[in-house]
């Protein structure tokens with residue numbers, strides 16, 4: 001970032017602004033009273049139009065590292081143009097100083113402030129109201145919050161005298177300083193005031209502005225240059241140094257009546273950046289050519305001549321010194337063409353060059369000559385300023401001519417002095433240089449001897465280097481072969497391990513898969529058996545029932561015939577023909593089934609105790625069945641008649657009435673139905689289990705497929721690596737052969 005920046009801020013006004021036009025960082029201005037006047041353009045680092053905010057200005061200024069670099073922010077412009085507004089602002093729109101303090105406090109940094117005013121030639125501390133001789137004697141206040149700052153700004157604003165320079169200094173963490181300079185208004189003195197306090201005040205303000213302009217100009221050209229700060233109280237108080245970021249903020253009030261003041265402000269800013277506005281232009285602008293007094297012209301010419309004389313003298317002095325220096329160089333033998341030396345001695349050349357440069361630097365009197373040039377340029381500028389001021393005020397011009405003369409005299413003395421001191425310095429330097437050159441010669445001699453020794457030893461060193469190189473190459477080859485071997489070995493191991501684990505996984509998966517398939521088959525077989533079994537059970541029961549039904553039907557017919565006397569022999573004695581007798585239960589047929597399933601009807605009929613027990617309990621059971629049937633009918637519910645199978649031993653079905661037997665038959669039907677349901681449920685369960693097993697088998701199959709794919713991929717990679725290795729091997733064997 002450039003150490004010096006010039007900004008321009010245009011304050012808002014309510015009326016016409018047609019004399020100005022802004023295009024980014026270029027401003028054009030035109031005399032509103034002269035229709036033929038041309039636009040004049042000025043370019044700055046940044047232009048803040050009337051619509052710009054305090055925050056925008058703040059952000060543009062404080063984008064440098066102010067905690068590690070000093071800053072000096074100066075506002076320049078005529079009274080009422082917005083200088084103080086930009087720096088301090090007001091409660092509604094705080095300026096860059098309060099905004100900065102707010103930022104510093106937010107960061108938790110420590111900030112101290114001091115406030116001074118420079119009026120004519122006096123320094124006044126605005127915190128204590130005491131007049132001091134030196135700028136450094138000031139009271140420093142610690143700022144605790146933003147409002148402390150606002151209070152200070154307001155108080156000092158009240159205390160501030162008319163047309164004074166205000167300097168506010170902030171110290172951040174006792175590390176860096178930031179100076180804010182609110183300059184006294186730049187407006188020219190009214191033409192009718194030619195003497196008295198106001199006139200003197202105006203002259204001193206203008207003079208301090210001009211000194212500041214020269215300092216800024218010089219600082220802009222070279223920040224490390226010594227500036228003519230001591231020429232005014234204002235500039236001597238400012239911290240414009242190498243490590244300072246300097247901003248000049250010009251403020252203009254663009255009302256048409258302020259045209260000349262605006263123009264002067266723009267030109268002032270411009271001059272600090274070294275872009276001079278030609279005097280001719282100014283003269284024609286102000287229309288004052290004819291008014292230039294012949295006497296003044298003469299004075300100016302005389303002064304110019306004097307400057308020219310000084311210039312010639314300085315140049316002579318300069319040429320003389322250069323000549324002497326070259327002579328000295330020649331005598332010392334340092335004017336050899338170093339570039340011609342062999343490239344092998346490049347190091348020596350660099351040393352020689354450095355030495356030559358050091359010598360050049362040491363003997364350089366051009367610094368002093370520069371100073372003379374600089375003084376000369378200042379003189380020129382002062383002259384130009386004087387000329388400009390002459391146009392606006394004759395009396396002021398005379399005063400300035402007198403001042404100029406004084407400065408000239410001072411310069412003359414300075415020139416004389418510096419000439420003398422230059423000669424002394426040359427003498428001193430010569431003796432220093434003698435010593436220095438002797439030292440250089442000794443060092444160069446030693447260096448040359450070293451070089452010669454190293455050149456003589458060169459063949460031997462080269463041979464040793466060659467042997468070392470060969471050894472190194474061999475070592476490299478060895479290492480390469482070993483690394484290759486290791487690599488192949490480890491590759492083989494990895495390959496083998498991988499194959500092994502792959503086989504292992506494959507085997508495991510296949511086993512799992514087989515086990516699953518076996519499991520499924522077992523389940524299927526079991527299910528088939530179970531289904532067959534259940535089927536045969538159902539058929540048995542159906543057959544039993546049919547048999548039972550047959551018995552009961554035939555029994556019923558026999559009873560009917562007995563009751564109606566259908567048999568020969570009457571009611572008391574009759575014989576039942578064989579064809580009417582019901583078939584006895586087929587014990588043999590149902591035995592196998594009854595043995596394994598205890599609830600078979602004929603199984604119970606087949607037991608020995610049945611008839612005896614049945615007779616005893618028949619009435620009780622009949623009652624129980626009847627009550628149960630009744631209850632069943634009453635509730636009309638689905639309550640299932642429970643059969644106590646343990647008691648079935650003692651039931652005589654033959655003695656039961658038809659409805660009881662039917663109840664039993666119904667119960668049996670229900671049981672069959674339940675059995676069928678159970679079979680359905682079980683078959684569903686089996687189906688589910690089979691589906692589950694099939695899913696598991698599919699998963700296993702999928703995993704197996706994936707692993708196979710991986711295996712194939714790895715096999716491809718290994719094969720490609722093998723191919724590469726096979727290609728590399730012959731190459732490495734070739735390089736080994738070489």
Ligand SMILES: Nc1ncnc2c1ncn2[C@@H]1O[C@H](COP(=O)(O)OP(=O)(O)OP(=O)(O)O)[C@@H](O)[C@H]1O
Nearest residue numbers: 010011012078079080081082083084085086184185
């Ligand atoms: N950019 C701006 N925006 C709004 N108001 C502004 C702006 N610039 C200046 N002003 C207003 O213009 C008036 C004069 O401004 P200010 O006091 O800052 O001028 P100044 O150049 O410091 O004058 P002086 O040299 O007399 O102190 C103030 O009321 C201020 O609020």
